[in-house]
Amino acid sequence: MATTLKKLFSIGLFFLVMNRLSAQKQNPPGADVYMNYCSACHGKNLEGGQAPSLLTSKWKQGETKKAIIQTIKKGVANTSMMAWENMLTEKQIEAVADYMLLLKKKKPASTSKG
Numbered sequence: 798m799a800t801t802l803k804k805l806f807s808i809g810l811f812f813l814v815m816n817r818l819s820a821q822k823q824n825p826p827g828a829d830v831y832m833n834y835c836s837a838c839h840g841k842n843l844e845g846g847q848a849p850s851l852l853t854s855k856w857k858q859g860e861t862k863k864a865i866i867q868t869i870k871k872g873v874a875n876t877s878m879m880a881w882e883n884m885l886t887e888k889q890i891e892a893v894a895d896y897m898l899l900l901k902k903k904k905p906a907s908t909s910k911g
């Protein structure tokens with residue numbers, strides 16, 4: 798009986814520690830949304846792919862958070878950039894806008910060729 802309790806206790810402790818560890822490694826808000834819905838076209842780090850790189854060129858639709866949120870909501874007419882306002886919540890859109898700005902800020906020197 799005592800050993801069973803001990804076992805249960807250490808299993809509980811194990812999960813508590815794992816929980817702590819994974820909480821520390823948690824991605825910034827918006828990262829999940831970005832990876833799931835946007836990275837296929839925009840690249841994992843905004844380097845582009847199906848969409849133009851947002852690291853090396855000026856953002857055509859504007860680079861303020863407000864402008865980015867607007868673009869995400871409404872999309873860009875006549876391009877594959879669709880409107881996301883019915884797909885994502887207001888919170889997700891704001892978070893993913895923040896995340897794009899974060900990626901832009903920490904633009905890795907190695908991938909920028911001019």
Ligand code: HEC
Pocket residue numbers: 830831834835836837838839847848849851855856857858859865868869873876877878879881893894
């Ligand atoms: C199917 C491909 C595709 C997906 C998926 C996609 N985009 Fe785009 N996105 C584009 C293209 C192409 C453009 C460039 C449009 C243009 O020519 O101005 C663009 C442009 C943008 C811009 C404006 C860039 C600028 O130059 O001002 C933002 C912001 C943006 N996308 C955010 C997102 C976010 C956030 C997501 C995910 C929720 C997303 N996109 C998903 C294809 C995509």
